[in-house]
Amino acid sequence: MTTSPKRFAIGVDFGTNSVRALIVDVTDGSEVAAHVSEYPSGEAGVLLSPKDPNLARQNPADYIKGFYSSVKRAVAAAKRKRGFRVEHVVGIGIDSTGSTPIPVDRDGTPLALHAAFQRELAAHAWLWKDHTAHAEAAEITAKAADHRDRYLANCGGVYSSEWYWSKILHCKRSAPKVFAAAYSWVELADFIPAFITGHTDPHRLARGICAAGHKAMYHEDWGGLPSERFLASLDPDLPVLRRRYAERAVPADRKAGELNAEVARKVGLPAGVAVAVGAFDAHMGAVGAGIKPGTLVKIIGTSTCDMMVAPMDEPLPDIPGLCGIVPDSVIPGMYGIEAGQSAVGDIFNWFASQLGPQQFTAKGDPHTNLSRAAEKIRPGASGLLALDWNNGNRTILVDPRLTGLLVGQTLSTSAPEVYRALVEATAFGALTIINRLDEYGVPVKDVVNCGGIAEKNPFVMQIYADVCNRSMKISHSAQTCALGAAIFGAVAGGVYRSVESAQRKMVRPPRRVYRPRKAAAGVYSELYGLYKQLHDTFGRADHAQALGHVMKSLIAIRDRTQKG
């Protein structure tokens, strides 16, 4: 009996603090080997400025080092496994954070790698969470709103300070020398495939549709990037950048090229392995979690990214408040739809670190301690209700200048009660996104969750199931981003004809399912009604509402649920 040799794909996931290489068997998605390399620069990989808390940059040299070290060690580990041979690696997929644009020279080399710019923060990679460009974002939003091409209709009508053009424009204004030296700006997700295939010419390197469509206002309806005239209205030096960009952006199931000999040698792989076009971590993560029409994938960590896909047979309506609707961006041939909550785990971390009393923080993990106590509180029994806006609201209000709110405190309100109310608030935020999708013709039939909180926090996930009154599935793989990247590697390498057929083999059924509990769901449905009233009154510009019943209703629910 002979069996055909196994084949393998490698997914390389560039996170905020580290890069992870994952080697999987393409027949069933099983994990053969993995390695994580931390970025050496800055604070856990992030370059900060004591002068500006909005600033977050990264050293492009860390990306290169990180690729070499993670892939090399993962390959070495795989080699010790039975049945693995480097010759059977068929493709490499890359995902990264974003929008994380890097200023590069004429050859596509990051400016920061030149000695002259090494100490210049503006010459480094502008990490996704850099918010220095908030003024520019507001300016782009205003200008785009007036434009006949409605550039922002697909991204909720608001351009973010985290995105490509905001950052470039802010560089022009705050670091004009760097701007002048930058021949082009390349997203990290595109830079890595370009670098490892050797196709780094800014004019021709593969620009992924994911980054282009979601962050750079690229759309075929208006011929790619926004018009030169529009860019010129922002700054006369922007239009030239449009000419230093690929004519067409491409989906991530295409080959960016083949592994260049020198890079191959450094990581212990043969040259010529197919390298897929890059995409954002969340989008490849969604693929690794099994996204398909009707399935919402939520990546829940410090913030969330919520993704759906929808067939392109008929055009989608503009869905107000969504972060982006981009053809081909998640699964080629479908609309990729992105939403998100600007803080989830970050809110829990804030509470535990700033307001967690000693009895919960002195010994052990504060979150475990607070969760354990909060888990015993019945839904509604604290009388508390919160808005989850400590870091603004991404979906559906698209407003970074919103803040948190807590109502219902008495003289005996406890820290676990507040903690639970904050968890519930993020669940209400999640439900608001689901409802918005449902209302605009993108029905959510299934929810698959991944990310740190989904993996590790049954307390939070049960509340999500109860609040949303839907089963919350947890994705099988704990490394959906890297797995998703490997899936694109397998497709680019020709093993599968489409991302969907690769998913059918490589994505396994959920590891765990949290089912809604009827009684809890009933109480939460009442609380959500109140949440929505606060949401609309505080979140919308001119939504007048009588709120005199809110505290009374919370007390009535509390009194009823305490008795149980």
Place this chain on the structure above:
Amino acid sequence: MTTSPKRFAIGVDFGTNSVRALIVDVTDGSEVAAHVSEYPSGEAGVLLSPKDPNLARQNPADYIKGFYSSVKRAVAAAKRKRGFRVEHVVGIGIDSTGSTPIPVDRDGTPLALHAAFQRELAAHAWLWKDHTAHAEAAEITAKAADHRDRYLANCGGVYSSEWYWSKILHCKRSAPKVFAAAYSWVELADFIPAFITGHTDPHRLARGICAAGHKAMYHEDWGGLPSERFLASLDPDLPVLRRRYAERAVPADRKAGELNAEVARKVGLPAGVAVAVGAFDAHMGAVGAGIKPGTLVKIIGTSTCDMMVAPMDEPLPDIPGLCGIVPDSVIPGMYGIEAGQSAVGDIFNWFASQLGPQQFTAKGDPHTNLSRAAEKIRPGASGLLALDWNNGNRTILVDPRLTGLLVGQTLSTSAPEVYRALVEATAFGALTIINRLDEYGVPVKDVVNCGGIAEKNPFVMQIYADVCNRSMKISHSAQTCALGAAIFGAVAGGVYRSVESAQRKMVRPPRRVYRPRKAAAGVYSELYGLYKQLHDTFGRADHAQALGHVMKSLIAIRDRTQKG
């Protein structure tokens, strides 16, 4: 050269946890001796029930023991002072918490002193902060609203669960045997003068106008207590209690009687010393702080009591939301006006104990630590705004079923910022009371503060001055309640012809004055505008309001004030 011998009055102040006896020189109010006795029963003097957090009772035996021990020791201490002789004690005044009604037998002996009722919580004193009778309070409010005599016009239109009839009615319903055994119900402030003078017959013992008018709906306009028909509409067994009550309630400058020989012997005083009619601690405290027309006296502790007096030359309008307007209740011959905040220090205590992180609570006094950090934050710079309703709102909304609210939290909001926002919220609540008095023709020209927080917390008092944009005076005496009681003792003893003339001699100028700072007052005036919008939208039944600007305005103020 001969000088007339000094004369002395004794004030005995029955607080929530202890009783204080203070002996003062009637010529200048100087303190000769004092002694505080803790109540031995329950938790710091309060009998609690694990089954009901609303329940708070006291053992009447503690009051008797407390009187003996505190007066006896104060007298003994005074005897060691030069110039003091027990024969020169001219009068005793009594103040207490309230409404704290005690069920008594036919002779005026508290039921709880009988062996058969010793273990029955309902047979003990129903401490002011007992809230078991909230349903009965709502019922009385509803019935009184329909009544032609408008029994509640003088107390803001809402009858409280803390008050006399609510508690009696709740006893009837929850402990009918105790109700049946109770011949009458006597306020603590009336019980002590009755007990120490020996005039305990419920029909004839002196019922002070202060307790009767503020808590039992007594008013001469309708012939005293509410009509039997009205009481019968609440419960057929209530009307008889009206017949077991003095025909007329009396002000506290009158004599309740003279010190009975047995009591006198136990405390080391001569028999026959004049004993004044009792009144509530806050009201006598206001007198001790120098209340007069135009002067608001605030007693700031766990909660506040805010008092004014107004001449009776012309009738006052109904002032909506005030706790009570009662002729003769504070200073005989004037209207006594009472308002209050249901939690002030209690909110700070709640925050420090439930949400104070380790760095502020581990070492030293958490309030000192939090205040020290909070003091450094500029007004407006936290971007936070709170409502001070963790224990409901007494004035001007008169609604115990309101709760706390905090808005403006970000991911970097700190504990001292929240602490400061809570202090500011109580100051906004204080300003709301001042504005209400001003608007209804009781101009506040001067504010004198006393109580624990006024005495000890410059951080809080400076914020009050800035928020109210008025000077905040601190009363000279730290024991204004006991001093006030001694003033009434001096008047009852015939040393002075009126409370006002006694005040002129016995109340000294303020110990300290906090003056408003212009810049802070400007910022607080903006924040108060936002507070008032939240106050009205969450506190009033049908006040619809757009609040979409609130978070934005707080951010704008924050950004401006952080820069300084």
